[in-house]
Amino acid sequence: MDDKTIGNGSEEVRIGFFICHCGSNIAGTIDVEAVADYVRTLPNVVVSSDYKYTCSVAGQDMIVEDILKYKLNRVVVAACSPLLHEKTFRAATQRGGINPFFFHMVNIREHGSWVHQDRALATQKAMDMARGAIARVKFHKALEKRREPVRQSVLVVGGGIAGIHAALTMANAGKKVYLVEREPTIGGHMAMFDKTFPTLDCAACILTPKMSEVGSHPNIVLWSYSEVTEIKGYVGNYDVTVKRKPRYIKEDLCVGCLDCIDHCVFKTGNTDDEFNQNLSKRKPVYIPFAQAVPRLVAIDPAACTHLNGGKCEQSCATACDRQAIDFEQKETFEHIGVGAVIVATGFKPFDAHRKPLYGYGRFPDVYTALEVERLVCSSGPTGGDVVLKDGSKPKSVGIIHCVGSRDHQTNRWCSRVCCMYSLKLAHLLKEHTDAEIYNFYIDIRTPGKGYEEFYERLQEEGNHFIRGRVGDITDVPIIPEEEGRMIVRVEDSLAGFVRRIPVDMVVLATGLEPREDASEIRRRFNISCSSEGFFLERHPKLAPVSTTTDGVFLAGCCQGPKDIPDTVAQAGAAAAESLVLLDVGYVEMEPMTAFVTEKYCSGCKTCLPLCPFSAISRDEEKGVAVINPVLCKGCGTCVAACPSGAITQNLFEDRQIFAEIEELLVHA
Amino acid sequence: MPENFEPKILAFFCNWCTYTAADLAGVSRMKYEPTTRVVRVMCSGRVDPQFVLDAFAHGADGVLIGGCHPGDCHYVEGNYKLLRRFRMLRRLVASLGIEPERLRMEWISASEGERLQKVVNEMTAQIKLLGPLELPERFREWDTELHEETFDKEREVVASGQ
The missing domain is CATH 3.50.50.60 (FAD/NAD(P)-binding domain)
Known part of the structure; x- marks a missing residue:
């Protein structure tokens, strides 16, 4: 730790408490002055004050000044949700010269003033919550964020207009893009439309140039007829497995001449054409529509006589002078590493x-x-x-x-x-x-x-x-x-x-x-859904393309119904957010990982099978558990299970939580 | 039971689902009883059985644990680990004479602000019917009892001259 940084945990604890009015959002229901007065009486509290808008520049400056003036080494702010402003106040704490993890936030707005009506009881609750935080913050330690490099590539899932636009934006910015589409062609629903409102320009005329740009872009790897089956890792470093379904065509040989379709033993279509909404028939060997990208045929295993074990002269294969048809093709798996993921799976x-x-x-x-x-x-x-x-x-x-x-x-x-x-x-x-x-x-x-x-x-x-x-x-x-x-x-x-x-x-x-498999996709990418089943953005207004999983962004109708202009705008925003992540070049990992104190570990192995990320291993020589901080995501499940109390989770230490519990329950 | 009894419910909410649901309830101005005191944990899997026992021992009238729905855990399976512990905890708590309604586990996803409101109100109403748990007070009584019993026994022993 930096020598200039005060608050190494050994000196006297000096806490500054700041409570926010948030205009009338908090002060309208909670008597903030009374809370400030009460907190001032608590042990180790050196200064306790209220302010109209603590998150404003002036409010933050007040915290910085008070840190210096009162030689504070802990800061507690009672305001809105930590999910909203924890970063803001950690930064302010750091500007005051204290390690940012000596800060703790009390949520008296979302969990207080906005949900309660009785002023006395809401004020009482705010006092309890403040007391819990004051008790907990005494045990905080200085922590450092670990930096990890970010891979300079992105995965785009779904090749509709959202995925296409996001992929092109990223690719034009010089990043490597993997675009994975489930269907044999990209284009999505937009490719099925005739005209677009309100200008009535033809959907194909504006979409197909973008589709062919995707197909020929040097920075885009396009995998159609493919699905993401597994994703592991963390922001900046995702390991992705993509299943490439067999289309029974050697992609590198097919030139899209469509001779095979003409020579199919079925002279007319024998199966419903999905692209035409089943209003017409297509052959088992087909191309979804004339401007499909990639311009590759596919053979439908459900409709093809040969692939169903029937007798067929395989005239499609003989018609292909490049011998591109391969009935023996099996599904293959590609393994890639990407820095960010844009989910654009549509509706x-x-x-x-x-x-x-x-x-x-x-x-x-x-x-x-x-x-x-x-x-x-x-x-x-x-x-x-x-x-x-x-x-x-x-x-x-x-x-x-x-x-x-x-x-x-x-x-x-x-x-x-x-x-x-x-x-x-x-x-x-x-x-x-x-x-x-x-x-x-x-x-x-x-x-x-x-x-x-x-x-x-x-x-x-x-x-x-x-x-x-x-x-x-x-x-x-x-x-x-x-x-x-x-x-x-x-x-x-x-x-x-x-x-x-x-x-x-x-x-x-x-x-x-939402698509039928939306909840399956959501679990695969570890993101949430809103109650109707569309993917949930991190914040409905201020983080509309981010998700609760860092490095995974949303674009298009998978997040909610929207028209083409809004979809394209959102896809651009998702690409921009991904570019920020990639261009900074590193991510700072939250330090709330767990570690083992060797002298307390009995080597019982209770923790080993609990970790879903395989971050815990056993040092056979010493007979103790070891946690790899790079793999640890900081859930704390092993901490709760350790019978010897040998595992500690940073920022969620037992002594911090016990102190919080006990003080929350003392009525003021 | 004291008049205007306001139960104290200690709540452990996971950061990704239930805590966010509580934030959503706030943003949506859904009113609920001011009885909960929330401890934020990153995952419901972090909830150590000792936290629950400690909460009861320090005067909580109820303990509510909120996590992600099965299959939705941000850390893949922390909520399943909680579920296992919870089954054990419920029996343990019952054996201590604490009514089962006082310990509750709920899966509440980030979009279920309404559900959070309902759960808190429901639990508050149930505990109001049960009355205060007052475990710290009971502990003191039990200590005295125990002390007196031992003391009486010793006296008997002395009196009988053995």
Whole structure:
């Protein structure tokens, strides 16, 4: 330790206590002056004061000045959550010349003033909490943060627009990027869209240049048809295992000529084409869409005759003059080391079957929005002709908003994009079919640049807007005009009565949901989910792309529903946060690791199997346990289990916690 | 039972889930009983059974341990280790004559502020019904009893002249 740093633990303990008003956030419920007066009477407290905003520069300066003036060697601040401002006050403590770990924080806002109403009881609780901290901080020790180098590479999980943008940003900054995509091509949901709102520029036109840039970028390693199976390590030094599923094509030989597809024994498709939302068929050897990146075919093992043990002349293999087809291909595993991870695994559209009254799957001409995206797209299953299942053009179309969103029976949240994409589809359907378009909405939500103007434009184009949540869709007519059509039954809440609108086609504006395996992914990356299942950001406002695991960042709809501009902005932010981490070049590890005091260790091995990080080993010569501080993550599980009390966790030492417990329970 | 009895619940919250849930409850201004005194630990696996016993011995009316849901532990499996200890602890605490409602373990994730509010309110209501535990006072009584018993026995021994 630096000789100039005071507070080596041997001299008299001199504590400074600072309590924050946080404007009226704390002082409105807690009598801060009374707490300060009370703490002043506690042993070892040299100075105790209150301040309007302790986290302000002036507030921090007050702490620094008081450290020098009163020769303090411990600092306790009672304010907001340590998860918010512990760093701020540790830094202030350090500026005063004390080791930052002689600081302790008391959370009297989130755990006090904001959750209690009774002023006397809240003040009492704050006094107790302050006393606990004062007792604990006496036993604090000077600690040093260990520095570890950061690997100059990043893993991007998911190759939708979020992953693509994040990968390109990192790669253009000169960092090595591994982009892992589960599907045979990158592009994600955006590649399936026809046009984008509100400008109506074609999704493929703006996306595919970025996709091919990813495919050819010297700094990007693109692994499609692959999945991350394991991730270990810590911020700056993650060890990742990627499973590469067999696509039965030698990637280095395939040039994407697609001859194999022409020569497949199936002359037409034999299996549902996922990319076209199962509205068309594809062959077992296929490329998802014309501009797929990487431009490599894949063979679907579920649909291929040969791979299912059937008899097949394997004409695809013989047609390939580069012998790129390899039916013996097995899955392989790649092991990489990265400094940061960007999770951009996207969303799942709401399954319209879960709203049975809307007739999806029962009436042939009820479509989901994503199906209609494919129908209106000129590269879609019908070449851009919007035709019903019987081949005729619809004369009237009903678009039902909020399907599976803002609904207590399914998902409570607003999916944010459905209003706008419904308006877009209304425009496109009118353009393609000249049908009457009815929008059934609860509220039209258009908060974005140019969005409200687009809504006005749609109104001017003569679309119908009916406010009301649709009750059901029926095919039982009561008047001749309804014969052979679907009837949308809705309570028009502006007109004030129930209406029946006969339509030929229904579009369900399905909402956005977390992917089915979101909780599996979350566990793999050690991040949290909010209650609806989207990945949880570290702070809803101030750390929107960070997670509780350092070095793991979020981008796009895996964090919550958002449109393309917001997704791209967030992906850029995630890349920027990763760049900060990589460019600083090192990480400071929190010093709250555990260590063994050899003379107390009996060598019983109780701790060895408890450590999930294999940080504990046994020194056979000395017969004692040894903890590797590099591997130790500081959970303290071994400390609690050691029967001899030989293990200590820095900052969470037994004597600190016992002191805290005992003082918390003495009523003032 | 004294009037206006305000139970003292000592709470051990893990940094990543339950402590964050308590922060969320705060940010969302969810009101709950001012009965908890929280000790922050990095992982619920750090909760040493002695902490719990020490809390009761020093006057806690209840002890609440909050950790991440199974499978969600920031340190992979610390909460499972707590679970094992908790099973043992519950029996131990019962054998000391402490009602089981006074010791509670809850998995509360970072997004479950509401659940935290509910758990604290529920536990407070239960303990209010039970009344104060007053273990320190009871310890003193037991000490006196023990002392007197021993003393009486000694006197008997002396009186019988053995």
